[in-house]
Amino acid sequence: MKANPKNMPGFGLVTWLGLAFLYLPIFAVIAFSFNSGRLVTVWEGFSFEWYPRALGNHDLQRATMNSLIVAVGATFIGTVIALAAALALHGGGVPKPVKTASYTMMALPLLVPEIVIAVTTMAFFAAINLRLGLINVLIAHIVFCIPFAYAPIRARIATIPKSMSEAAKDLYADEWQAFRHVTLPLLTPGIFSGALLAFITSLDDFIITLMVAPPGASTLPVEIYSKVKRGITPEINAAASMLLAFSIFIVLLSYIINRKKVI
Amino acid sequence: MSDRLVIQSVTKFFGSAQNPVRAVDDLSLNVRENEFFTLLGPSGCGKTTLLRLIAGLESCDTGKILLDGVDIAGLPANKRPVNTVFQSYALFPHMTVADNIGFGMSMQGKDAKDIEKATADALALMRMENFGARYPSELSGGQQQRVALARALVNRPKILLLDESLSALDYKLRKDMQIELKRLQRETEITFIFVTHDQEEALSMSDRIAVMERGRIGQLGTPQEIYHRPVSRYVADFIGICNFVAAPSLGLSESGHIGFRPEDATLLIREGQQPDVAGPIVHGKLDALSYHGAVTYYQVTLDSGETVTVADHEKLPVGVDARVRVALLPDMLIRCAS
Numbered sequence: 172m173k174a175n176p177k178n179m180p181g182f183g184l185v186t187w188l189g190l191a192f193l194y195l196p197i198f199a200v201i202a203f204s205f206n207s208g209r210l211v212t213v214w215e216g217f218s219f220e221w222y223p224r225a226l227g228n229h230d231l232q233r234a235t236m237n238s239l240i241v242a243v244g245a246t247f248i249g250t251v252i253a254l255a256a257a258l259a260l261h262g263g264g265v266p267k268p269v270k271t272a273s274y275t276m277m278a279l280p281l282l283v284p285e286i287v288i289a290v291t292t293m294a295f296f297a298a299i300n301l302r303l304g305l306i307n308v309l310i311a312h313i314v315f316c317i318p319f320a321y322a323p324i325r326a327r328i329a330t331i332p333k334s335m336s337e338a339a340k341d342l343y344a345d346e347w348q349a350f351r352h353v354t355l356p357l358l359t360p361g362i363f364s365g366a367l368l369a370f371i372t373s374l375d376d377f378i379i380t381l382m383v384a385p386p387g388a389s390t391l392p393v394e395i396y397s398k399v400k401r402g403i404t405p406e407i408n409a410a411a412s413m414l415l416a417f418s419i420f421i422v423l424l425s426y427i428i429n430r431k432k433v434i
Numbered sequence: 435m436s437d438r439l440v441i442q443s444v445t446k447f448f449g450s451a452q453n454p455v456r457a458v459d460d461l462s463l464n465v466r467e468n469e470f471f472t473l474l475g476p477s478g479c480g481k482t483t484l485l486r487l488i489a490g491l492e493s494c495d496t497g498k499i500l501l502d503g504v505d506i507a508g509l510p511a512n513k514r515p516v517n518t519v520f521q522s523y524a525l526f527p528h529m530t531v532a533d534n535i536g537f538g539m540s541m542q543g544k545d546a547k548d549i550e551k552a553t554a555d556a557l558a559l560m561r562m563e564n565f566g567a568r569y570p571s572e573l574s575g576g577q578q579q580r581v582a583l584a585r586a587l588v589n590r591p592k593i594l595l596l597d598e599s600l601s602a603l604d605y606k607l608r609k610d611m612q613i614e615l616k617r618l619q620r621e622t623e624i625t626f627i628f629v630t631h632d633q634e635e636a637l638s639m640s641d642r643i644a645v646m647e648r649g650r651i652g653q654l655g656t657p658q659e660i661y662h663r664p665v666s667r668y669v670a671d672f673i674g675i676c677n678f679v680a681a682p683s684l685g686l687s688e689s690g691h692i693g694f695r696p697e698d699a700t701l702l703i704r705e706g707q708q709p710d711v712a713g714p715i716v717h718g719k720l721d722a723l724s725y726h727g728a729v730t731y732y733q734v735t736l737d738s739g740e741t742v743t744v745a746d747h748e749k750l751p752v753g754v755d756a757r758v759r760v761a762l763l764p765d766m767l768i769r770c771a772s
Binding site for chain 2: 332334335337338339340341342343344345348352353356357
């Protein structure tokens with residue numbers, strides 16, 4: 172008999188408990204961001220006051236700015252590299268062992284525990300004496316942004332028939348024109364989707380940034396963490412809620428954009 | 435008529451260096467100006483590879499491809515005055531029909547006004563005047579096919595290449611497009627090279643046909659030559675139905691096999707019945723018959739044990755297992771190498 176989870180007593184309950192365990196804290200954070208009191212455990216009434224306060228906090232402002240600079244930079248550079256890699260590896264010109272090696276190398280940041288990358292990157296930067304402030308963070312982010320940008324682009328390339336660029340060349344387009352007018356427009360949804368995933372991964376990264384960010388270069392997640400150590404306030408809840416809403420928006424956008432079919 | 439395209443000893447290898455496969459094997463042929471030329475053969479015979487070699491989408495390993503006397507074998511696809519209608523049409527999904535049709539001219543840096551005019555003319559030629567602003571996904575298969583044709587023809591290529599272009603259409607539409615293609619070829623006076631595995635399509639549309647067999651040309655000739663005077667059993671079998679029986683079975687004093695088409699034989703069902711034209715007559719037993727409307731096929735096992743098919747316009751009053759005779763038209767016997 173096939174095992175159907177619906178027939179197993181208690182399975183549904185465990186599922187709901189698991190979901191509650193994962194998501195209730197998030198709802199609690201959001202709920203208490205609207206608390207009028209200073210405490211994050213006692214509800215005192217509804218208020219919007221923590222949102223303007225969080226937005227007006229200079230530390231949070233500076234950290235948000237850092238986050239955006241790093242995320243935009245890492246997204247742009249990481250996506251360009253991922254696009255180049257996807258185009259190069261898609262064609263028949265690359266031997267299979269080289270392809271496999273390239274895939275693995277690119278996917279490494281997804282497979283290796285983040286703390287390992289964080290520590291090795293920190294040690295590496297120290298060893299070569301790289302002290303460029305926010306640029307250090309940017310370089311570290313580019314590396315792990317590449318695989319996130321690469322996956323949707325590669326998936327997209329695979330759906331474009333070879334006859335598309337052949338037809339373009341048959342119609343007098345040279346290599347660059349065929350890419351510019353046919354391949355690139357067809358790839359655009361994949362590129363956008365990959366860029367958004369890279370962006371959100373960079374924006375939300377904590378461990379690597381915590382290790383490699385020199386003083387003054389901390390990003391929003393790191394800044395929130397350091398504030399939490401001094402005590403949770405509804406201000407932090409408000410900042411976290413805004414970050415969460417923004418993240419969900421970007422991920423949804425990425426999903427919707429890449430859902431559109433080529434043909 | 436002079437030759438538009440001459441292919442001289444072209445060979446194309448595929449596969450690895452240790453295990454090369456000759457997709458096109460030392461092949462030579464000529465295509466004349468303003469000709470409807472068909473490359474016919476089963477899948478894997480190299481006909482599509484040959485087409486791609488002409489288009490420049492593959493490069494040949496040896497040999498020459500002369501277009502109006504100039505060797506184009508070394509030119510990339512975008513430098514050849516040749517356009518292709520792809521099997522899958524390969525319309526650009528992110529461009530309107532008009533932009534698809536204008537793509538070739540715009541890549542050549544033609545003036546925007548000229549492109550607009552030529553695109554409108556091409557749409558008119560296809561009777562699709564109102565479809566310029568649509569996207570390919572909004573068109574039916576037949577309409578997409580016509581846009582693909584317009585996109586290629588608008589460039590006035592020296593040769594139009596068509597790769598199994600009708601195979602994705604349903605039967606009725608395919609018949610209409612066959613007539614449409616002939617009309618277009620007449621009106622544009624462009625040389626067409628058409629690749630197909632459908633022998634009926636090849637016979638009805640072509641000025642000349644090259645039947646391909648394992649990367650080589652089995653026979654090159656007019657549809658009538660190919661059908662009535664096939665040079666090999668391969669060609670005879672590939673084009674239509676062809677019966678082959680040993681010559682002695684027909685009472686002929688020669689060796690080898692004799693071929694005949696089903697319609698070049700008559701089924702005699704009565705004792706003493708004489709055929710209209712005197713020729714070899716063989717005895718046998720009716721095995722099966724299948725009625726196709728305009729024609730009925732009778733499958734007969736000869737006394738020699740060989741099975742042949744005879745076609746008649748009428749449904750004859752005869753049943754399975756009856757003793758019958760098959761009378762052959764002596765002028766229509768096919769003698770060819772096996």
